[in-house]
Amino acid sequence: MPKPVRISLDAMGGDHGPSVVVPGAVLALERHPGIRFLMVGNEALINPLLAQHPKLKEVTEVLHTDLAISMDEKPSQAIRMGRGKSSMWRAVQAVKDGQADAAVSAGNTGALMATAKVCLKTMAHIERPAIAAMWPTLRGESIVLDVGATIGADAGHLVDMAIMGAAMARIVFDLERPTVGLLNVGTEEIKGIEAVKEAGRILREANLPNLAYHGFVEGDDLGKGTVDVVVTEGFSGNIALKTAEGTAKQIGEYLRAAMSRTIMAKIGYLFAKQAFDALRDKMDPRKVNGGVFLGLEGVVVKSHGGTDALGFASAIDVAYDMAHFELMKTIRVMLDHDPVAQQA
Amino acid sequence: MPKPVRISLDAMGGDHGPSVVVPGAVLALERHPGIRFLMVGNEALINPLLAQHPKLKEVTEVLHTDLAISMDEKPSQAIRMGRGKSSMWRAVQAVKDGQADAAVSAGNTGALMATAKVCLKTMAHIERPAIAAMWPTLRGESIVLDVGATIGADAGHLVDMAIMGAAMARIVFDLERPTVGLLNVGTEEIKGIEAVKEAGRILREANLPNLAYHGFVEGDDLGKGTVDVVVTEGFSGNIALKTAEGTAKQIGEYLRAAMSRTIMAKIGYLFAKQAFDALRDKMDPRKVNGGVFLGLEGVVVKSHGGTDALGFASAIDVAYDMAHFELMKTIRVMLDHDPVAQQA
Numbered sequence: 001m002p003k004p005v006r007i008s009l010d011a012m013g014g015d016h017g018p019s020v021v022v023p024g025a026v027l028a029l030e031r032h033p034g035i036r037f038l039m040v041g042n043e044a045l046i047n048p049l050l051a052q053h054p055k056l057k058e059v060t061e062v063l064h065t066d067l068a069i070s071m072d073e074k075p076s077q078a079i080r081m082g083r084g085k086s087s088m089w090r091a092v093q094a095v096k097d098g099q100a101d102a103a104v105s106a107g108n109t110g111a112l113m114a115t116a117k118v119c120l121k122t123m124a125h126i127e128r129p130a131i132a133a134m135w136p137t138l139r140g141e142s143i144v145l146d147v148g149a150t151i152g153a154d155a156g157h158l159v160d161m162a163i164m165g166a167a168m169a170r171i172v173f174d175l176e177r178p179t180v181g182l183l184n185v186g187t188e189e190i191k192g193i194e195a196v197k198e199a200g201r202i203l204r205e206a207n208l209p210n211l212a213y214h215g216f217v218e219g220d221d222l223g224k225g226t227v228d229v230v231v232t233e234g235f236s237g238n239i240a241l242k243t244a245e246g247t248a249k250q251i252g253e254y255l256r257a258a259m260s261r262t263i264m265a266k267i268g269y270l271f272a273k274q275a276f277d278a279l280r281d282k283m284d285p286r287k288v289n290g291g292v293f294l295g296l297e298g299v300v301v302k303s304h305g306g307t308d309a310l311g312f313a314s315a316i317d318v319a320y321d322m323a324h325f326e327l328m329k330t331i332r333v334m335l336d337h338d339p340v341a342q343q344a
Numbered sequence: 345m346p347k348p349v350r351i352s353l354d355a356m357g358g359d360h361g362p363s364v365v366v367p368g369a370v371l372a373l374e375r376h377p378g379i380r381f382l383m384v385g386n387e388a389l390i391n392p393l394l395a396q397h398p399k400l401k402e403v404t405e406v407l408h409t410d411l412a413i414s415m416d417e418k419p420s421q422a423i424r425m426g427r428g429k430s431s432m433w434r435a436v437q438a439v440k441d442g443q444a445d446a447a448v449s450a451g452n453t454g455a456l457m458a459t460a461k462v463c464l465k466t467m468a469h470i471e472r473p474a475i476a477a478m479w480p481t482l483r484g485e486s487i488v489l490d491v492g493a494t495i496g497a498d499a500g501h502l503v504d505m506a507i508m509g510a511a512m513a514r515i516v517f518d519l520e521r522p523t524v525g526l527l528n529v530g531t532e533e534i535k536g537i538e539a540v541k542e543a544g545r546i547l548r549e550a551n552l553p554n555l556a557y558h559g560f561v562e563g564d565d566l567g568k569g570t571v572d573v574v575v576t577e578g579f580s581g582n583i584a585l586k587t588a589e590g591t592a593k594q595i596g597e598y599l600r601a602a603m604s605r606t607i608m609a610k611i612g613y614l615f616a617k618q619a620f621d622a623l624r625d626k627m628d629p630r631k632v633n634g635g636v637f638l639g640l641e642g643v644v645v646k647s648h649g650g651t652d653a654l655g656f657a658s659a660i661d662v663a664y665d666m667a668h669f670e671l672m673k674t675i676r677v678m679l680d681h682d683p684v685a686q687q688a
Contacts, residue, residue, distance in 0.1 A: 072532075136594075137594070138597055151529070151536065152537070183583060185492055185495070185578070185579055185582040185583065188416075190418070192495065192579070193495055193496070193579060218582075218583075218586050219582065219583040219584065219585065219586025219587035219588075219590055220586040220587065220589050220590030220593070221590065222590055222591075223587075223590035223591050223593065224590060224594070232583075234529070235529055235537060235580060236579060236580045236583045238529040238563065239527060239529065239562075239563040239576075239580045239583065239584050240583050240584065240587045241563065242562050242563025242564040243563035243564065243566055243567070243584045243587045243588050243591075244563075244587050244588070244590075244591045245563070245564050246563055246564030246565065246566055246567035246568060246588075247566075247587075247588045247591040247592055247595075248591055248595060249564070249567065250480075250481070250482055250567035250568070251591075251592060251595050251627070254623055254626055254627070255599070255623060258616075258619040258620070258622055258623040258626075259616060259619055261619060261622075262618065262619065264615050264616065264618060265615070265616040265618065265619035267612075267615045267616075268611075268612040268613065268614070268615030268617070268619065269612065269616060270612070271608050271611045271612030271615060272602075272603060272608065272609040272611075272613060272616070273612070274606065274608060274609065275605060275606065275608070275609035275612065276602070278602055279598055279599060279602040282598055282602075283595065
């Protein structure tokens with residue numbers, strides 16, 4: 001049996017709080033019996049739910065807090081009010097204090113990132129943390145970062161992200177030398193933003209041992225799975241992520257409409273129902289829920305705020321993998337080769 | 345019968361040149377009998393194809409050029425070599441000289457934009473032209489710009505694009521006051537890039553007569569069709585466009601695979617074949633082919649380089665509509681209310 005992985009959960013985060021977090025933890029525990037939870041939040045809400053799940057209760061410690069950060073709280077306000085007190089802060093602090101190996105919150109992204117930055121601090125040589133998302137592709141999955149932690153990035157930030165993303169890919173995909181591409185508006189070396197071109201030059205020349213730099217990739221390479229890791233600054237990364245989600249929903253709507261328009265289509269749908277169910281399952285956004293904050297002195301995973309227990313369990317799975325396979329150690333080793341940090 | 349619309353075609357542009365341009369023109373002529381063509385390029389290649397289509401030949405004038413701009417030519421080189429001589433230049437020049445009401449080329453985007461800028465010049469008060477794309481949505485279609493003409497945009501450019509996009513929406517959607525959104529990473533006014541926030545303030549305060557400013561929209565609003573016009577700078581616009589195209593292809597692949605995996609699914613597919621055909625038709629990227637260059641002293645439409653006759657005909661349709669419904673005049677009227685130009 002592997003050594004237990006301890007996960008702290010912001011039980012008050014997200015649109016639904018403990019009513020999603022607790023059943024989410026139940027699902028995650030079934031998949032990873034070695035998991036231990038620290039649930040942070042209002043015990044009057046948490047305990048009755050825990051009482052319904054004796055197995056979960058056995059592996060869970062509850063840390064009571066009165067304060068919860070709301071979904072529309074400004075980051076600065078979340079820090080001012082929440083420091084040392086909010087369920088979000090205390091869940092992250094558990095990682096800092098060594099009580100947990102990773103924290104998961106479905107709270108608002110800006111507040112969570114600000115809390116994580118102030119509480120955990122960024123890693124040496126890393127100026128700006130990034131959020132990495134798993135992206136379903138025709139080849140399987142890729143890692144895409146940054147999907148919205150910061151806006152704009154200079155060449156150094158992009159190189160840092162390439163290295164951290166590759167470290168995550170090593171763990172998630174079990175690859176010795178993951179391929180990394182920089183998102184751009186063309187694949188020729190002369191195209192695009194200066195920072196992207198400069199980052200490309202640095203990565204090509206550095207020829208790192210644990211990262212195979214592929215070159216530029218375009219928006220349509222995301223779905224193809226051309227590379228294991230796609231790096232971009234947070235504005236375009238966020239827009240790419242939400243555009244893909246929106247397009248998937250749109251096509252799902254088209255398909256639903258097409259399959260209910262005629263009797264023949266409805267009969268066809270019945271015959272192919274299993275296939276449609278498999279497709280729906282494949283495209284289920286809850287299965288790729290969990291953005292990993294990279295560049296902090298500890299593992300924090302952000303779940304979608306509106307997700308359900310199944311989605312929240314996916315975010316816990318991600319946190320479990322990052323802790324179990326020692327993401328932090330892998331990033332540290334790989335950052336030793338960081339050409340940007342060495343220049344500094 | 346409406347007055348004839350004269351379209352100049354760069355017959356050598358794109359991956360396939362006249363073998364796509366000529367049959368594309370045949371299709372467009374069927375839809376718009378009032379069309380007249382000026383086909384610019386190598387007459388030794390064009391004339392034999394025209395001979396096969398007497399009706400098209402009757403409404404087409406051929407302008408011979410020896411030089412064609414290749415698909416990987418750098419913009420600067422395309423100008424240096426092509427000025428006054430290339431099929432691309434001469435097709436655009438026909439618009440400048442009043443011989444054509446709009447030009448269509450499937451040639452490389454950078455070269456075509458550079459050629460159009462040098463030959464036609466930008467409109468007064470417009471610093472940077474943009475490329476506007478039609479985007480299929482759950483509500484119908486929206487206009488998205490800029491999808492890759494320039495990288496980065498200050499608040500003034502974004503406001504100019506909002507006005508030009510709204511002018512195009514007036515024509516395409518026949519709306520008195522189209523809704524316009526600025527693409528951002530969140531819908532709250534405090535979020536995002538400074539230029540986007542500033543553009544939002546200007547548009548809100550200006551309260552223009554022919555443009556209803558909606559506020560910020562996110563990537564997933566593109567597919568929903570939340571607004572008639574989505575404005576963003578060219579880097580993120582290009583990434584959004586290609587990400588959506590890639591996601592659509594990816595889901596198409598999933599669907600194909602799902603429908604051929606089991607006997608039951610195959611039977612279901614046969615029953616629902618008509619519905620699938622309708623869906624394929626709806627998602628056919630050739631039907632939304634044609635990026636409109638906005639901000640130049642004349643109408644230029646860019647077709648995908650790799651498209652076929654059906655796709656090229658769509659680009660001609662777009663050019664036809666822009667000329668027929670007097671896009672240039674509409675833009676000029678709307679720019680009279682440009683709050684940025686008035687500040688200058």
